[in-house]
Each structure stands twice: as C-alpha cells, then as structure tokens.
Amino acid sequence: MLYSMTSFASGKGSFEAYSWTWELRSVNGKGLDLRLRVPDWIEGLEAAIRARLSKAVSRGNLALSLRVQSEEQTGGLSVNQAQLEDVLTAMGDVEARAMDMGLSLAPANAADVLAVRGVLEAGTGDQDTGPLCKALLKDFEPVLESFLKMRGVEGSALETVLTDQLATIETLTAKAAEAAEARKDEVAANLRTQLARVLDNSDGADEARVAQELAMLAVKADVTEEIDRLGAHVTAARDLLKAGSPIGRKLDFLSQEFNREANTICSKAGSVALTTLGLELKTVIDQMREQVQNVE
Secondary structure: OOOEOOEEEEEEEEEOOEEEEEEEEEEOOOOEEEEEEOOOOOOOHHHHHHHHHHHHOOOEEEEEEEEEEEOOOOOOEEEOHHHHHHHHHHHHHHHHHHHHOOOOOOOOOHHHHHOOOOOEEEOOOOOOOHHHHHHHHHHHHHHHHHHHHHHHHHHHHHHHHHHHHHHHHHHHHHHHHHHHHHOHHHHHHHHHHHHHHHHHOOOOOOHHHHHHHHHHHHHHOOOHHHHHHHHHHHHHHHHHHHHOOOOHHHHHHHHHHHHHHHHHHHHHOOOHHHHHHHHHHHHHHHHHHHHHOOEO
C-alpha cells in the first residue's frame, strides 16, 4: 500500500482527574523528523510515544502536541521548559527581524511570557504518573490509527495520480518512438546533402573521413536509447507502486532519471514533432515529480 506523508489526527481523553487533547500532523520531509510536545513530568511518556511513531512511520516531518489538564491542583504550577525555550527563541527572532526593518518593539515581561499557551502547567508534585502514562498510551493508539489511515487514504489518491501520469508518459514515449522513426529518412537525406556540399567545396577532402564524421553526427542524433530507457523507467516505477511504501526516495530518484531522458530527447530532436513530444514529456514528468515528493 502506498502512504502519503501528509496527514492529521486529533483526539480527546480522560483518566481520573485528568483530561487531555491530542494533535498529530505530518508533512513531507527527506527523512523522519519527530517533534513532540508532551508534558515532561509524565515519566516515560515521550520515549514511549517516540518509539511507537518511529515504528509506524518511516519518513516525514511529524509534530505531536499533547495538552494535559488536571482538575486537582496537587502540585501547584510549573514551567514547561521546552515550551518556554521555544517561546523565548521565537521572541528573539521577532525582535531581530524588527530591528532589521528599523522597527522598535515594546519590551516583553515575565507575565507576557507566562501568558503564552503551554508555558505554565499544573504540576503534580510527587504523584506517581505511571497509571496516567499507561492511560495516555492506550488512548494514543486510536489517534495513531486514525493518523495512519489518513496517510493511507492520501496515498491511495497519490497512487491513482501517479499511475495515470505513468500511462501518459508511456503513451508519449511511444509517440516519440514513432516520430523518431518517421524522421530517419529526413535525417539521412540531410546528411547526404551535407556530405555532397562538403565534398563540392573541399578540394582534396577525404570522402571516407567526411562520411565517418557525418555518421557520428547521425549517431548523436539517435534517440533510441533514451526512448528505451524511458520505457524501462515506466516499468520500474510501476513495480515500485505495486511494492508499496516506503518507496518515496526511489521514486524521487527515478523521476530525476525520467527528466534526464526527456531533456536529452529535446536536445537531440531535430524535428518539430519530436521536440513537441519531448516538451510534453517534460511537463508530465515535472508534475509527477511534484506528486512523488509526498510519497513516504
């Protein structure tokens, strides 16, 4: 099955005096980047969630946010150090950008920082957070399942688009082969004309040598190899789609090879018909490359 790197899921739950909300989202990325914002006072929670996500997903930029609230303020208030650091970093970036633009911002105080959502949290004192961690991990499973399901739905749509694009590339490649075959007589006639012109204007020229040079030009204008490789790439891409994720990196590399062959066909075309087909190939391949960026 093909999976997209774009997805979103959310959920809510409760346990004893605690309630919480989940938000899990992802976008495309070169590798697997997990950014978790979970309460650090719940021992073992972040490591367990990170392990589950690493096992379920192989690629993408994932952001998980968990907000836990308690009806019992048993441990007073505490500062979420990770959130505080993010807020202060963002404030520094904003102030630096404002200075670059010649703007002056009013200084922020501690109250302004503490008012930012997530900086100040309810503490838990010396309470055993094991049962709460267990309840959270159990509640996380349907959120993760919903998240993966959406990646699958998006992936199925991507597979349909990519399959159609490969069919178009295959059709254009077949037309390019026909156009290349149709221009053979024209290319041969042009080469003979060039040979005659050179011999008529070059006293003492080695006819065999001139013919050899023109033959080399004919070989350089031949696009048979490029057309054959395009056909092989279409077959390889279809095999990858059948194999299912994770194939994003392989598809990305293959799409670059598609583009390389199309560029060569355009440079060797020598006819309006073949040039047009080469440009059409490039257009479809570029569209395919954009879609491939979202494949896990």
